[in-house]
Amino acid sequence: MNKRPLAVIALFFILGIVLARYLPESVKFVHVLVGTSIFILFAFLFTTPGPGSIRPGSGGGKVLLILSVISFAVLLYLNANTFPKNHITNFIGEEKIKTGIVGTIKSPALARRPYYGKIASTYLFDTEAIKRDGEWWKVKGVAQIRIQTEKDYKYGDRLFVRGAIRKPANGVIARRPGLNLAYGHSVRAKSKTFNYREYLERQNIFALINTKEYDVTILSHNYKSNSILKYIYAIRERIKDRIIGTIPLETGAFLRAILLGDRSELPRHIQDSFKKSGTMHILAISGLHIAIIVLVILYLFRIIGVKREIYYTLTIIFLIFFALFTLSRPSVVRASIMACAFLVGMLLGRKVDVYNSLGFAALFILIKNPKDLFNVGFQLSFLAVVSILFFVPRLMKLLEDYKNYYVKKFLYIPLAVSVSAWVATFPLVLYYFKIITPVAIIANLFIIPMLFAMLIASMAFLALGWLPVLGPFLGQVNHLIAQAIFSLAGFFASLKFGHFYI
Amino acid sequence: MLDLSRQERFLILAFLIFGTLCISFSHRQKAISELETVDFEEPRYVVNINTAIIDELERLPGIGPVMARQIISHRDTSGGFKTKEGLKDVKGIGEKKFEKLRDLIIISE
Numbered sequence: 059m060n061k062r063p064l065a066v067i068a069l070f071f072i073l074g075i076v077l078a079r080y081l082p083e084s085v086k087f088v089h090v091l092v093g094t095s096i097f098i099l100f101a102f103l104f105t106t107p108g109p110g111s112i113r114p115g116s117g118g119g120k121v122l123l124i125l126s127v128i129s130f131a132v133l134l135y136l137n138a139n140t141f142p143k144n145h146i147t148n149f150i151g152e153e154k155i156k157t158g159i160v161g162t163i164k165s166p167a168l169a170r171r172p173y174y175g176k177i178a179s180t181y182l183f184d185t186e187a188i189k190r191d192g193e194w195w196k197v198k199g200v201a202q203i204r205i206q207t208e209k210d211y212k213y214g215d216r217l218f219v220r221g222a223i224r225k226p227a228n229g230v231i232a233r234r235p236g237l238n239l240a241y242g243h244s245v246r247a248k249s250k251t252f253n254y255r256e257y258l259e260r261q262n263i264f265a266l267i268n269t270k271e272y273d274v275t276i277l278s279h280n281y282k283s284n285s286i287l288k289y290i291y292a293i294r295e296r297i298k299d300r301i302i303g304t305i306p307l308e309t310g311a312f313l314r315a316i317l318l319g320d321r322s323e324l325p326r327h328i329q330d331s332f333k334k335s336g337t338m339h340i341l342a343i344s345g346l347h348i349a350i351i352v353l354v355i356l357y358l359f360r361i362i363g364v365k366r367e368i369y370y371t372l373t374i375i376f377l378i379f380f381a382l383f384t385l386s387r388p389s390v391v392r393a394s395i396m397a398c399a400f401l402v403g404m405l406l407g408r409k410v411d412v413y414n415s416l417g418f419a420a421l422f423i424l425i426k427n428p429k430d431l432f433n434v435g436f437q438l439s440f441l442a443v444v445s446i447l448f449f450v451p452r453l454m455k456l457l458e459d460y461k462n463y464y465v466k467k468f469l470y471i472p473l474a475v476s477v478s479a480w481v482a483t484f485p486l487v488l489y490y491f492k493i494i495t496p497v498a499i500i501a502n503l504f505i506i507p508m509l510f511a512m513l514i515a516s517m518a519f520l521a522l523g524w525l526p527v528l529g530p531f532l533g534q535v536n537h538l539i540a541q542a543i544f545s546l547a548g549f550f551a552s553l554k555f556g557h558f559y560i
Numbered sequence: 561m562l563d564l565s566r567q568e569r570f571l572i573l574a575f576l577i578f579g580t581l582c583i584s585f586s587h588r589q590k591a592i593s594e595l596e597t598v599d600f601e602e603p604r605y606v607v608n609i610n611t612a613i614i615d616e617l618e619r620l621p622g623i624g625p626v627m628a629r630q631i632i633s634h635r636d637t638s639g640g641f642k643t644k645e646g647l648k649d650v651k652g653i654g655e656k657k658f659e660k661l662r663d664l665i666i667i668s669e
Contacts, residue, residue: 063562063564063568066562067562067572087587091580091584094576094580095580098573098576098577098580101569101573102573105566105569105570105573119569120562123562123564123569123572123573124562126573126576127572127576130576130579130580133580133583134579134583137583137586137587137590140587140590140591141590142589142590142591142593143593143594143595144593144594144595144596158602160600187598187600193597194597194598194599194600195595195596195597195598196595196596196597196598218602218603220605270615272607272612272613272615272616275603277603425579
């Protein structure tokens, strides 16, 4: 572990966050602040050379440095859970309140789906003022707003809304598919592992607002909006319209899931077959997608023959845009940061230590939002990557004497990756989702190459979809691949002993 | 484990000090925040009586579910309101009630 300082620091940082979460209420921010300052001060004394120093480089210095990192993490977590008095959570409760709220739409539609038989769109909504007890109060904090409407509101629309506002449900409920077959959709069943309020709070969403179109008044457009974001979101809408316009329904929904990160219109039965075949991860834009996209881009650049430094930098810029483009969803941001960490490492030209890059990515993500540690997606993606990095070289060593290059490249390596990823993630999947899917090891071998093809085809569609003949043709190609993926997922989901609900 | 050169340690400590200062500042800002009221003029709630559904009509002062239904059935049988005054033809809406509603309704196809 000598050459992996960032990985080690990240581990202690994570320890600090876990500690902070289970810290008793009586320990306050100030106490931790004093502790942290003392640790840092002493760590500093141990590092400074001079007459007063206590043998620099000794074990004591290391311990103090580690303690500083841990208590710094605690401090960060405590601060992330402290809210100002005028925060929206202080104005609302478990029960919904009907009142007036002023705020600004902060995202394009996150999801668009029927809600009690009517179409409703969901947006992020940055609150500004709320009416309580006949007075308008200044507030802060982001809410998720659902508007029953056929219209589309835009990023930057400042709205006056009459509606019902409440905190997200604190109960532990989760969707569990297959229980209500008569209606073909999932049914809410008790689960001890999913808490909607915590899930949203980790994304810094603190309130839910429900309203109807005629209760919404647009006060102004482009209110405090960022022109780069506005531009990116406009492109996103254009792409969405093009997908809706030219690609058949289910395929279009699938394309929007893997390109835009919006799977709200993908039919439930298809999502279920992905879940049961252990390939659900391909529906969330995650490390795998980013890795494939980065590979394709790097390959294209190499063909063109641009200098290495330039194309690495361009790829990093592209990743930042892509993350914004997919509405900075946590999974995409995570994967992009990880990819950027690897790319920066390679750019610096050193022999990069992958664990170090991973540690850097983890630190970056957790300093930005320490609560992300308790996100299932965060845990699954980091575990999967660590496990692949750790096990694959060791598994391949066992096959060192095996000579057939093609069998090795196209069968053994993918199999090793699939097995390593599954081994590390199945306990978590079992804990959170109450399902165990041994079939995933085989299913992923078939579906991931298909995803690779699908992503290339869909990127080609994005780039050339506007052309008259080629556009519809590419649309058809996408449609064919998507149908193949659906049937594969359906097939693996239907296999006996492929998955078990516990 | 964690064998760092002196420079690396300095770098980490400097980062920690800077971070701690930032966090303390942010925490302090949150702690001293005060509740404030703002003057906000609510936009008037205007209803297009030619397109409104029952829910919308019910929000108008003096109109309940029964009256809302009557307005809609009147609209359907008479082919829509041509003028605001047309609302007075609905059973139960007199001069007095109409005056209250006059500024809250609009007419369009």
